[in-house]
Amino acid sequence: MSGSKAIACAIAAAAVLALGILNFAQGQAQTAPAAGAKVAKCDRAKFGLLLDVGHTPEEPGAVSARGANEYDFNLRLAQRIEKTLVDAGFRRTVLQATGGPAITGLVHRVAAANKANVDLFLSIHHDSVPDRFLETWEYDGKEMHYCDRFKGHSIFVSFENGHRNASLRFARLLGKQLKDRGLQYTPHYTEAFMRERRRELLDADVGVYRFDQLYVLRATAMPAVLLEAGSIINRDEELQLAGDERQSQIAASVLDAVDDFCAGRATKADVTERAR
Numbered sequence: 570m571s572g573s574k575a576i577a578c579a580i581a582a583a584a585v586l587a588l589g590i591l592n593f594a595q596g597q598a599q600t601a602p603a604a605g606a607k608v609a610k611c612d613r614a615k616f617g618l619l620l621d622v623g624h625t626p627e628e629p630g631a632v633s634a635r636g637a638n639e640y641d642f643n644l645r646l647a648q649r650i651e652k653t654l655v656d657a658g659f660r661r662t663v664l665q666a667t668g669g670p671a672i673t674g675l676v677h678r679v680a681a682a683n684k685a686n687v688d689l690f691l692s693i694h695h696d697s698v699p700d701r702f703l704e705t706w707e708y709d710g711k712e713m714h715y716c717d718r719f720k721g722h723s724i725f726v727s728f729e730n731g732h733r734n735a736s737l738r739f740a741r742l743l744g745k746q747l748k749d750r751g752l753q754y755t756p757h758y759t760e761a762f763m764r765e766r767r768r769e770l771l772d773a774d775v776g777v778y779r780f781d782q783l784y785v786l787r788a789t790a791m792p793a794v795l796l797e798a799g800s801i802i803n804r805d806e807e808l809q810l811a812g813d814e815r816q817s818q819i820a821a822s823v824l825d826a827v828d829d830f831c832a833g834r835a836t837k838a839d840v841t842e843r844a845r
């Protein structure tokens with residue numbers, strides 16, 4: 570995701586709002602149970618999850634250190650997550666991908682998501698860096714760009730989403746599951762050198778950032794979270810993200826986090842914050 574894309578997304582959002590195409594009907598805000606409450610169970614067959622594949626084949630997002638497209642990483646990981654959830658009984662898990670220009674695809678995906686009657690929206694992306702951090706190397710006889718300076722996943726929520734608390738609750742649950750599996754989030758979005766891409770870190774334990782303007786998070790009519798699964802411009806991490814082990818760790822993390830969310834569970838940070 571780049572700054573210019575975020576601005577373009579904001580413009581598209583304004584256009585959509587002006588046309589009144591989207592229905593921003595908001596459901597009931599979900600709240601976490603009180604600490605010490607009985608462990609609730611999730612009715613997996615009833616819970617609807619929409620897995621949004623970031624970008625389109627025509628405008629595939631970031632380019633990896635070895636010249637692969639972000640869209641292909643996003644699609645492969647989303648398919649892996651979908652299979653893991655469906656196999657575990659979350660039959661109302663829907664994978665959503667679109668073609669065409671990025672903005673059109675994005676607006677279509679959000680509009681379709683708002684009609685889909687799902688309980689949660691998770692957008693899958695893979696990260697890169699601003700151009701000023703790129704270095705050059707040769708891979709497969711071709712000159713490629715890379716940046717090994719940053720690695721790790723990051724999770725984003727928008728406080729302009731109508732279900733801000735529920736979005737944050739799921740984001741924290743997901744961050745905790747990734748952390749429990751030994752995966753580390755990247756802290757570099759807090760740094761001044763990120764300039765216009767600098768973000769507020771809402772949860773320093775599990776790596777949840779605030780990104781209010783992100784169209785896919787603010788225009789969705791249900792709790793919504795965006796996962797940057799890792800950095801494909803980092804030469805080592807690209808290989809890990811392309812491999813089975815990392816994909817299965819992420820898919821298992823999403824499964825457990827969705828199960829927690831569906832059952833109304835929350836992380837300690839969430840419960841403490843709500844009690845204040």
Ligand SMILES: [Zn+2]
Pocket residue numbers: 570623624630631639694695
């Ligand atoms: Zn992306």
